[in-house]
Amino acid sequence: MKQMTRVAAQDVETSTAEGPKQSTEAAIELGKEALRLGKRWRRQALPLAGIGATHAIGATASALSGPAALVPVAAGWAASAGAYGYVHQRASRWNRVYAGTAAVSSAGWQAALALDGSAGIAASLLWASGAALSIPWWVRHTEPEPDITAEKTSPAAHMALPAVTSGPDPRIERWDTYIGATGKALPGSNLKQVSELPFGWRGVVELNIGEHWHSIMKAQQTILSVYDLPDGRVFVEAIPGASVRTAQITVLTRDPLQAVVRWEKPQLDPATGTFPLMTTADGEMLHYRFWWPGGGATHGLVSGVNGSGKTKVLDLILTEAAASDRVYPLIVDGGEGASLPHWRDRVKLFAETPQDARKLLRYALRLMDRRRKVVKRQGGGSVEPSPDMPLIAIVMDEAHKLLMNDEDTGTDNGDVRRMCEKLAQEGRKYGIALVLATQVPSAKQLGGSTVLRDQLKGGTVVGLRVTERTSGNMISSGAPMPEGLHELPAVFPDGKPTRGLGYMLTERMMRARSLLIENPERQSITATRLDTDCASEAVPTMTGDSEDLFVDEQVSPREAESSSDDASEQLIEEAIEAGTHADPLSLMQATGLSLSQVRRALAKHGK
């Protein structure tokens, strides 16, 4: 009996101790549930919060009298304007319009309640009209109730997957409903590993077996529509080393490229041969490469229509080159001295006429010959740029004008093409790099030279905005492009021009913008010397004379041919005097002239 009494007493003790414990647990559960519901429905509750705040401001103002009543209304109006300003900066067009309407309505109701009192019919009307205005918001933000059964019934699973505690990610839900569901753009696909970025979010998309990630790129427009975004905000990229069924998707809810990023100081890293040139939409720096350590020089191509910012890109490349003691820049200004005038007195050779351009290229070929001997002496390999043997960078703006034949005047620029081809093909080993700027990144603008196209594609290729779709676009690595360069907008949504906006041919196929250098002429220059072999080569004089090899409009084709022949003859004479064998092949190589030009010049020379 005693024992029974003890057990009963123990039961009472346990139940009295467990009572508060259970109620605490219940309170915690209730709190959690309230928190979950709050988080889950916070977007839907936003209009109610707005109506409540409007009512409170109106009620406070109506309870006060005299000028004091203006204070809550003024504060309320400022809050409405502030709320709209916040949304205007960040949200989509629909949200901006909605926020504007809501802010104006709220301000109006605050004043109405302040005048009419908050207890009368005005307050009921406020709630009724507020609810009516909320309907479009609720319709637009309808989301299916997440399935939290697993979360509730299996606390262990809930702990193992912390992401589930705040309910399913709405971005994943949208994907599943509008993209991954049967009959949608990518049936059976999954969005996983969603993480936040400063300007949006990123995730991994996994497709059904048998699918390739290129199909995600084809669904880009659907993805933009599902997430309510303007063009150019979704980027799909392969994941190196991962299955072709998966890809990384970057979604930008804001466009960071709207902000101009300024170049600050020279950053050419001698250890890598690179410097930062562009920043991607997700904040990564893309680098221009002058050389590969141990692998020789690399070439570059910058393309874009007038005003796209390509000369500024060349300015940046030249500034980095001029500031380094390992790069010796030479400039050909195909814009007849008007494209890069501020560099005229800042580099050793600046060619602004087609004739001077030819002289400069022949000089570069002679330097290459001299370096050939140096490389032979060092037992092969390639020239590693150093202060004693700098990289020779030949930068040609408006290169298409010198590389394409001019059908109007009948000018054949085959000699310029051949010289550039030779420099592009052989320059790598000898530390000679070509940096060309054209209006379109196509072989056509390179005078149809597939040799130049292939060599340049192996280096840094920057494609800024173009106006028309082009065939043979060089900004392509085999995978489909997120968009054509002709699809890049001319202005950002805020109306500012998109200068410097484009793509760099790297594994990051994402919109990028070049760093802006404001005053390249104010940047310091490092005196760089050529190696002794090259330094002993006679430097041609740039006359700025535009006659001679270039046919101008007033000259008849016959006169043009004879003037061209005179120039060829002069070149041949110079080459023979410099020790070149007088056979056509050697002379073609040394001068960059065509076989017929060499033959004609030799015939005249020998007369």
Ligand SMILES: Nc1ncnc2c1ncn2[C@@H]1O[C@H](COP(=O)(O)OP(=O)(O)OP(=O)(O)O)[C@@H](O)[C@H]1O
């Ligand atoms: N990355 C950039 N960010 C912001 N503004 C830029 C950028 N690049 C260029 N700009 C602006 O655009 C203007 C035109 O650039 P730039 O002269 O390089 O164009 P372009 O393509 O070379 O045109 P053109 O062939 O007519 O000379 C510059 O003066 C500069 O103000």
